[in-house]
Amino acid sequence: MNEVSPAIPVSGEDRHATWLELFFDLVAVAGVAQIAHLLHGEPGAADIGLYALLFLAFWSAWIGFTLYGNVAGEGTHTRTVLAAMFGMAVMAAAVPGVHEGEDGQARALALAYVLIRILAGRAWRHRREILVDWPAAQLSLGVIPWIVSLWTLEPVRYWLWALGIALDLWVTFTVSARDVIESRKAHDEREKKHSRSRDTVPPVSVAAPHADHLSERLGLFVIIVLGEGVAQVIEAASDATWDRRLYGLASAAFFLLVALWSLSFRHGYAGVPYLTARSLPARAALPLHCFVTVCLAALAAGLGAATEHLHTLPDTTRWLLCASLAGYFLLTGIAALRRPEGVRRWMLSVVLPCCALPLLLAGFGGGLGTVAVVWLLVAVTLWPTFYESRRARRVEPAARPGA
Template sequence: MVDMDVESAEVDENERHATWLELFFDLIAVAGVSQLAHLLHGEPGARDFAYYAVLFCAFWMTWTCFTLYGNVAGDRTRIRILLAGMFGMAVMAAAVQGVHDGRHMQAFAVVYILMRILGSRVWQARGQVLLDWPTAQFTLGVIPWTLSVWVDAPARYWLWAAGIALDLWATFGMNGERFLERVQQRDAEKQRRQRARRDMGERDRGSHSRPARLSAAYSDPAHLGERLGLFVLIVLGEGVAQLVAASAATEWDWALYGLALGSFLLLVMLWSLSLRYGYGGVPGLAPRAFQTRTAMALHLLTAGALAAVAAGLGAAVEHRHGQLPPSVRLLLCVGFAVYVLIGAGVSMASHSTSWRSGLRSALPALALPLLIGAFGNGLPSVGVVWLLIPSVAWPQGWHTWRARASTTHP
């Protein structure tokens, strides 16, 4: 269970914190996550899961591009840039349901393209290359989205998935330092040719001012961790909102009381693992343990899994008097399994934990949701939720023990 007695780490007063503008910007993420979670309502099938995965990645990628811009720009952040990003993300959030039924597919794609281009142009205007997250300034993944505007479904969705895959490839396959070096070499060569033409008396038909040399930019880890954590907090808040909305629209009885209490305990323990024993909302992650691009990818998987869990808990309230539909049970169990697997792998890597210790913290927590998902056909909804609690309580207890051990034996 959650240990409220473990003291949190001291906060450096000199660290940057999210500004009011950034918090206002994150309100759009609240709306977006809510709309995305609704894609998994009812009895979702494979098509619904595919929609959710692609649209969640697109929305998260857009939010990340503008978040990193504010992270690096700091006090020099241009308000109109973030406001434009907010408006675009709001349109994307409003179009999610229309994408699902085919009404607003083009609108979602066009706005996503514009937001990614705007997110790339801000770095060109600043004369910087963000080495921590190359995808923020490279628009290779936008090409399939652009082609999709003139293509009908289902080919359109395959192009969207290809665009997301290209962005993920750029995240891990693109070397920012080498790119910066090549651009600087081209810039120096361009200036050399311009000087040669001037020496020969030719008119310089290029730019009348000296081209600005690109410089390297790096994210602020503490500030970025706070923003990523806020996004995960938004996702967990969506879980609470799902429970409240489902409970408000139904008759209150003992089945509802038991399911609501179990769901609330699950969300509290997920909050503790992600934000008290993690970094950026990723359970078990230590600051600076991985490269920023790796931490960002882990954040995407964590947030996506938690949003799926939130949708599953809301559906559990609707089916509290019977059994969960197989697809909803699978949604809950796979979401928990992905979350636990991320936490175990990250803990072993970032805390130099032995593989035996890592397996002790992961296997019991991972086995339970997988067994429930595969063999839980006869379980009632309330039973499924309460049986998932040990899968989160086990790593919670492991992290609590580790924190106390490090305090007793530094």
């Protein structure tokens, strides 16, 4: 394979996920499943915090190589991607041990994460390209706390991991393209000064992601998360008594996941509901995708837990289900801010009730049965589609000639 290939343009030939990329995404299936299991039973605040932390770390490792494959195209180094896959598999396998406080598994997870980030940075340096849309994929500031955590114990270790994720987000939103390019040029000057070789170092260039291909990969990740919801319900139902309650809950869970699929893909872009192509810069759209999948994976875990409690939901499980759906619609509102018209009406008529009603249900729905709670969440999720269809019927007569 060639060491360097030209950047893929934003628009051009039609590209789809390769077999290597699909193989890589299979590791995401294992990782999402392992992390979602952290919310089984009756999770407390510490369990939810660890879930969010590990999901963000796993997503960060995944997106770094997703963007690398997106830009590199046929120039992708297969061995580099396979090495990253092995590291992500180690991270996924270590999740249960981290949850149980095992130091060995926690160090293995941190070491695998560090090596994945180093591999990503090395791959970009070889390409001599700057990915200005996601500088955290190339800058190693957020990796430093993870390295330090290899010599610490819990809970300090977890705080260092959280600091690393926070630094990556800080780099994403504050470091400009000019800063990244100047930093790379300064690094090249130092390398040239200390190197005995007088070979000319090729200049760096700015990498532009292939938008359609990236949208497909992001959408595949959302499909993986929704599929995990189906898997959670199936796994729990296999050990439950098949009666009327189970039939009602399974039907409600299926309709809920289908409604979320419809919002994310039929009314969204890259798996993010009500996001449109190029309506947000990549630095905003990628974190939005990350947080949407965090909410969907938590909702999937909640559905699995609900299947295990068919009579009455524990308070923690009810809050997990309802708060996850409320967070999903809050992020929907952020994506819809770039709607061409009617933003204020959309916020008041759709986003506000879809955020408030699940939270009210979480706070005051303790007397409701499990099946009733999930069906009410289905009704909330269907409301945006119903609102849009009513609005379209009202606008259609006015748009006819002569109206």
